[in-house]
Amino acid sequence: MSDEVRKLSNLQLDALREIGNVGAGNAATALSQVINRKIDMSVPQVSILPLGEVPEVVGGPDVMVAGVYLRVYGPAPGSILFLLPKSSAFALVDMAMGRSAGNTTSLNPIDESALMEIGNILAGAYLNALAHFTHLTMLQSIPALAVDMAGAILSTILAQLGQLGDYALVIETAFTTETDGVSGHFFLIPDPGSLQTILTAIGVRE
């Protein structure tokens, strides 16, 4: 197997889980402040999945989702994807725009921009924590948004990984609001070469 992600030790996987924990914790706090709600966060999952199985994490390739996608630049480039079911995306926009629940049934350009900005804030909080933890510079691109099938949204990121291997390392955290049933997934998918850089930076390179 040429895939480096399949050779990770338990210690390294634990360290990556901790990265997810620190990053997503910070992002959840930011989200909680933006929408003024309490957020419950899952224990981050670090999964090494065949590329074709990644869409199953959010319920399958044909599930309708909203995805905010950002590239991470710096010594450890990668992708950040904030995926949420369409209904949750609408509810989140209602909260962010100060409308009462159920008012959003489709996204106008201002709603789209609000959703991208939320993705931007979350990614910023996540990367900030991550940069602190690893002492690596992490810069984010401007966000891009797509509302479509999960498989379609993930395809660009997976194609990128596919040039170098058949497996994806996915650091994923699920979150829900306590009262409104808004749920989503936050993904950090390091580019293949970045993994060693991150592991070296946190001192768990073999």
Added chain:
Amino acid sequence: MSSELIKVGMADYKVGRTHGSIISYGLGSCVGIALYDETVRIGGLAHIMLPYSTQARSTENPAKFADTAVPLMLEEMLRLGASKNRIRAKIAGGAQMFTFTNATDIMRVGERNTEAAKTILKKLAIAIVAEDTGGNYGRTVELKLENGIFRIKTIDRGEKEL
């Protein structure tokens, strides 16, 4: 025989005959390449995610690339009894899901996948009789083995049959 549904995941291909459909869900930048021999009703559907195996470092799974998936699928169809000069192709997908102002090459992977699919089909002398490619939206594609109809489903842009 029941009308079974054969599912094709990302970076995979499947062939079948006579009954049921071969379906692949949620194509974005990936391209679905359907081959069909009308006379013996043998068909195949490939869900490729990258254009050329020669440009990638990992080539363990040939079904991932247009240039290697199509010949393999064709070979399997021929083994089932299809005839190369009767086989026609239909392709769909190759979208650009996200728009960045400084679109790098990888963002254009959908377009490059479509081009590669056309190039390999031309090289194999298989005519493309229909296509639905490009755009910025996802597609679910289904090849009906009974008649070779290629059905494309989208979220906001309805359904069409090629």
